Amino acid sequence: MKTPGVYIVEKDAFGNGVVEVATAVPAFIGYTQRADNGGKSLRNKPMRITSMGEFMQFFGGAPIAEYTIAEAADEASSDITVKDKGYTVANPGQKYNLFNSMRLFYANGGGPCYIVSVGNYSDEISNERLKDNGIPPLLKEEEPTMVVVPEAIHLKDEDCIALQQAVLMHCQKMMSRIGILDIYDGYKQRNHPDGDVIDNFRNALGVNALNYAASYYPWVHTTIVGDTELGLQNIATDSLETLKGLLMEELGVAEAAEEGESPKITELRDLLAHIPNIREDAYSGPAVGELNKTLIVISPAFNNLLMHIKESLNLLPPSAAMAGIYTLVDNNRGVWKAPANVSLNAVTKPAVNISHDEQEDLNVTLHGKSINAIRPFIGEGVLVWGARTLDGNSKDWRYINVRRTMIMLEQSIKAATKAYVFEPNDSGTWTTIKSMIDSFLYNQWKKGALVGSVPEDAYSVSVGLGSTMTADDILEGILRVTILVAISRPAEFIEITFQQQMQKS
Structure with a gap:
């Protein structure tokens, strides 16, 4: 100070807060009528939209599916009959279903999402376009929390699995999103002459990054196309x-x-x-x-x-509907609520009616690749009746809501802590970071995301020399924070025991 006078100094009294990241922002990869924003191409570029109207504005409308009609070889193979003569009706062309999948997504509570258009309706659906042109652009986007590729099931079976494996590896690399995978030929019964579609999926998918994905069976009959x-x-x-x-x-x-x-x-x-x-x-x-x-x-x-x-x-794979269900549950309850025991909108029935006994192998299997069932219930409609990731044997990551809640906590705290990179690695910074994370986790506990009768039972945050760091860590410029959380898990099995007692009067 060189000139006499009164000088005001403001000093921050409170540390930064942690802002909860968005949890329900799917990224859809597929083919559209066009990909244009005011003359600027959107091909192979993620575009954020918030409604079906915006989708049509940037990506156009539905494809016109053309069906062939031919005389049937026998009665069993006929689709329609005229004057005792059978005819087959087939769609031999490319089956672009991203548009109808988006309609199903918004019918089930969908909101903001990203679209990556890899081609138009004159292009062949190919693994190379979907995998090599659709997935890499998402590496630069931080907001998406789900990856959905509805047209993967129209590839050859081996190409579909290769694409789904690429989605799994992408999610594991980003650590901020999960894949919702469709079952190839998921409209078929498990005892179909072509083979068990569930076993084929499980055998081909491999074992890598299974906790970053969920899958649903069977496909669903919808009312999307009128x-x-x-x-x-x-x-x-x-x-x-x-x-x-x-x-x-x-x-x-x-x-x-x-x-x-x-x-x-x-x-x-x-x-x-x-x-x-x-x-x-x-x-x-x-x-x-x-x-x-x-x-x-x-x-x-x-x-x-x-x-x-x-x-x-109207026979569609359920991945887009489930992306909408995730969004609906997140908005109404929270990411910590399992996205199950929820009815599907614009769905008349599942392609396969699964019984209680038939679901046992889907939900709990020796190799842990749990498949969530979509089942009809009398008086309740078509419900999502499963809440597991593909890593069904893992006690850490068995449930979808646990995996997604942990992603939310990790990404929220990561984004907030970035403000302290290059700050002095001393007790002042440690206390500030601990206080910031404590406050965030306390709010999550009050919402119900973390379980415990008192906050100390629900979470703990440790940081400091002799606790999470050594003197060498400080010399190396490393600040370590250890966070323990008890995440809410669903009551998947409810057992009620009845026993007779002696008459008392």
Whole structure:
């Protein structure tokens, strides 16, 4: 001080606080109609969105799935029947389901998320794009806490597993997120002639980083795709002639006009004649929408065809729905609450109805790869009936909520402690850090994330010379903090014992 006067000095009285990081921010990797933000490409770049409207703004709409129609080889293989003649209905093209998975995510409570678009609807779904272009960009993003790849199940089985293993290794490296993995062919029964889908998944996945992932079985039938979204646009061009033929057979319309036929038959023939030409540039018949409405009114076969297509498109893997459930439970209760015994929205039924006995091997297995069941219950709907990670034999990381709560605690404290890097490694800094972490864990205990009748039973924080550090540590510039926490675990098995007693009066 050189000039006489009054000088004010402000001194901080309180240390920094720990801010709880977001716990429910999934990152979805897949294919979209486009990836554009005001003329700037978003391809292979994580983009944060908060609603389905924003998804459509940046990434476009749904793909148009085109189905082929062919005469069935036998009755067992037919999907629809017209006049005792069976037909198969199949989608031989690429099955892009990220768009519908996003709709399922938001239907189940989804919120902010990241989208990594690796291609558009003209690209082939490939392991290289999803793995090499989709996962690495997430290394630079700190916020995502889940990784979901709904289109992995449309790869070859070995490529699907390779992609899921890459997701596991990414989550283990980041230590801030978990993967939600779908079961390949998870719509099939376990006794399917092609093999047990659960055993195939367990045998192929390996044993690395299992505590950073959870998986659910079976796939689910949803109501995401509605009747009004389907029509002639979903019939492959080379099957339009077949469609015309089966409709003429159903409605009793001959190929050529017959003498004395009613005007109604003539009108039907003229109407059906437009079907094979709707994709031609010079098409001048009724609008496709009007043609759809007319066929829906006059043809039960056309309705059955659209119903089959709708069922096919609405059969979805459950990973996106579970990302929404995680978000819903986190927002309503907290990350420490197990995301189970919760009903799924926009889901009519699971693809496989699992019984109590059949779930035993899913939940508890010799090798520990627990698969969480999705089951229907009378009067309650379709519920998530499992809360385990794939590391089911680990007493540390058996439960999803324990794994995710620990991630939240670690990342929150890590972010807050970064402010003390390069501060003096002395008792003043140690006391400040300990006080900061103590305050944060006390609030977590009050919320119910940590278990104990008193705070001392729920957590402890140790830091200091002779406690967590040696003199050599201080010379090396190392400040060590040891934190012990008792995280809330779910009551997975409730046993009620009944015993008769002697009559007393």
